[in-house]
Amino acid sequence: MKPKLVYLQPTPVRIWHWLNALGIVTLCISGAQIRFPEFITICGSYRSAILLHNTAGIVVALSFSIWFFYYKWVSGALTSLYVPKMNELSYPLLRQLLFYCYGYFKGASSPFHATPDSKFNPMQKSAYLAIMFVIVPFVSLSGIALLNIGPIRQILLMVGGLQILVIVHFLLACMLGAFLMTHVYLATLGSTPLAYFKPMWTGWEKVEHHDNTDEQPGLAE
Amino acid sequence: MKVFRNFYKTAVTFCALTACCMYPHTGQADPGFSFGNAASGNQACLDCHADAHKINKKSLISTGAFNHTTHAEFGCKTCHDAVSANHPRDGKVARTTTCTNCHGDISAEYTTSKHSLEVSNCSACHNPHKVLKPNEISALAMTATCMNCHSLNKIKATHAQWLPQTDLHLGAITCVTCHTTAKNYIVSVYIARRNVKSDASSPIIADYSYLSKKAGSRDVQFLVDRNHDNYISIEELKGFNKNKENGDLYLKAILTPTKTSHAFQVSNKSWNCTFCHAGGPTATQVTKLILPKHDGTFTGLDVETGTSITSLNAIPNFYMMGSSRNNLVNKVGALVLAGGIIMPVGHGFIRFLTRRNRRKE
Numbered sequence: 001m002k003p004k005l006v007y008l009q010p011t012p013v014r015i016w017h018w019l020n021a022l023g024i025v026t027l028c029i030s031g032a033q034i035r036f037p038e039f040i041t042i043c044g045s046y047r048s049a050i051l052l053h054n055t056a057g058i059v060v061a062l063s064f065s066i067w068f069f070y071y072k073w074v075s076g077a078l079t080s081l082y083v084p085k086m087n088e089l090s091y092p093l094l095r096q097l098l099f100y101c102y103g104y105f106k107g108a109s110s111p112f113h114a115t116p117d118s119k120f121n122p123m124q125k126s127a128y129l130a131i132m133f134v135i136v137p138f139v140s141l142s143g144i145a146l147l148n149i150g151p152i153r154q155i156l157l158m159v160g161g162l163q164i165l166v167i168v169h170f171l172l173a174c175m176l177g178a179f180l181m182t183h184v185y186l187a188t189l190g191s192t193p194l195a196y197f198k199p200m201w202t203g204w205e206k207v208e209h210h211d212n213t214d215e216q217p218g219l220a221e
Numbered sequence: 222m223k224v225f226r227n228f229y230k231t232a233v234t235f236c237a238l239t240a241c242c243m244y245p246h247t248g249q250a251d252p253g254f255s256f257g258n259a260a261s262g263n264q265a266c267l268d269c270h271a272d273a274h275k276i277n278k279k280s281l282i283s284t285g286a287f288n289h290t291t292h293a294e295f296g297c298k299t300c301h302d303a304v305s306a307n308h309p310r311d312g313k314v315a316r317t318t319t320c321t322n323c324h325g326d327i328s329a330e331y332t333t334s335k336h337s338l339e340v341s342n343c344s345a346c347h348n349p350h351k352v353l354k355p356n357e358i359s360a361l362a363m364t365a366t367c368m369n370c371h372s373l374n375k376i377k378a379t380h381a382q383w384l385p386q387t388d389l390h391l392g393a394i395t396c397v398t399c400h401t402t403a404k405n406y407i408v409s410v411y412i413a414r415r416n417v418k419s420d421a422s423s424p425i426i427a428d429y430s431y432l433s434k435k436a437g438s439r440d441v442q443f444l445v446d447r448n449h450d451n452y453i454s455i456e457e458l459k460g461f462n463k464n465k466e467n468g469d470l471y472l473k474a475i476l477t478p479t480k481t482s483h484a485f486q487v488s489n490k491s492w493n494c495t496f497c498h499a500g501g502p503t504a505t506q507v508t509k510l511i512l513p514k515h516d517g518t519f520t521g522l523d524v525e526t527g528t529s530i531t532s533l534n535a536i537p538n539f540y541m542m543g544s545s546r547n548n549l550v551n552k553v554g555a556l557v558l559a560g561g562i563i564m565p566v567g568h569g570f571i572r573f574l575t576r577r578n579r580r581k582e
Binding site: 035036037038045046048050051100150153163167170171174177178179182184185189 | 388495540547555
């Protein structure tokens with residue numbers, strides 16, 4: 001096996017990723033101040049925190065919409081890239097889980113090798129399915145609803161009121177925050193701690209070249 | 222000089238109006254005025270001043286409203302002791318006492334505000350023959366007094382320049398919540414009527430006649446106070462929302478000052494939102510259910526305190542970001558975040574211990 005450079009992350013994807021990252025971190029910090037203002041004052045006044053949160057929220061919601069639009073209707077790769085196939089949810093998923101829980105500690109190499117057509121391992125796909133198709137859309141929608149309470153207040157009263165909406169938004173945001181920590185940590189599990197960060201900055205990833213042509217796309221021996 | 226000019230102008234106007242209404246309006250021979258004996262109280266004055274056939278509109282007094290005021294307990298003569306036996310033929314101003322004589326502290330407080338430069342007479346906002354105690358009027362009535370001069374549209378436009386969710390804020394607070402130097406606030410819960418035509422800034426509080434129809438033979442209080450103990454529990458608030466018999470009614474909470482101040486001002490404390498929203502949960506713990514009475518006034522009932530006030534469905538449309546957060550939800554959120562930390566910390570620890578296994582030859 002010899003290392004090979006693969007152009008894995010095109011420029012628009014990288015811009016989208018880091019814009020999203022900045023937006024979500026801003027949302028987490030300003031959101032924490034909005035909920036616990038007597039303890040957290042990192043954004044200055046409460047009004048600054050609200051304005052920052054609203055702005056970052058709109059940016060992330062737009063960014064998500066662009067992402068969805070691009071992968072669904074422009075590249076058409078949304079399903080193949082982000083939705084795990086049934087056969088991936090059995091052995092490949094277990095194999096990846098075993099790697100993270102056991103093989104990694106023994107010094108084994110990852111059973112998955114990213115290609116431009118198959119960037120995520122089955123575990124990543126499963127996580128992104130929950131994050132990008134459930135949590136981010138719902139946290140964005142609940143945030144947009146919170147920005148437009150006036151027009152929808154009668155509907156809100158019927159489903160339990162503003163408090164319900166705030167609770168849904170807060171808990172979804174906590175899930176996103178929890179994912180964020182795991183996401184950043186898992187990104188350090190490459191051959192070096194920054195091995196997976198570099199491709200998201202430069203676009204190029206160094207992958208081990210396999211001569212075996214029988215292997216499934218994205219899956220190593 | 223401006224203050225003096227305003228005061229002088231107001232005083233002259235008041236004198237002129239009062240003098241005009243002192244003349245008889247019926248054309249009958251007047252036997253002359255007497256306050257009457259102590260037992261008759263204010264009746265000698267109200268014989269004319271409560272009778273629309275004998276007096277003009279500006280001097281007409283509603284007996285019911287006046288008798289409810291504290292002023293009525295002191296009697297007409299306390300303020301109008303200059304009334305002569307020739308009243309009203311003498312055309313003299315019947316008032317010798319000013320509001321300041323009794324309300325000096327409020328007057329002093331009011332003169333510190335910018336508002337006093339524009340409006341120097343108390344009667345511009347308060348009718349002494351109708352005035353009620355602060356806890357007897359609704360939050361909307363407080364704001365309605367301001368609306369006599371300040372238009373809602375203009376208020377919305379100026380606040381929208383800096384205040385997010387302007388309509389929501391205006392519907393959940395009174396003008397004096399921000400524009401005075403009040404230090405403490407209570408959450409006043411009203412029974413309001415759903416109306417898709419009204420916007421969030423103008424809730425419609427159900428009046429006594431509407432609620433009494435809903436209550437049937439019961440007192441309106443028992444629409445919420447189901448166990449008749451003159452105390453509102455969180456369960457009773459939730460029960461009100463769930464009760465389908467209440468139809469178009471819902472609980473509307475408005476943040477009002479505990480003690481109304483007359484030091485009206487453009488409140489610097491409100492600009493950055495921190496004053497209200499960083500108060501923490503304690504800012505929303507004192508709550509009262511405000512109910513209309515048959516005489517047009519309002520009365521308050523104590524509501525259970527504690528963090529449960531923010532529980533689901535208690536007051537579904539009231540939420541003050543940062544203050545009315547739910548502790549149980551905070552704990553669930555913390556557990557979710559802890560779940561996100563456990564994996565990196567646990568995996569990272571084993572990763573550190575096994576780092577030699579991954580060293581490249």
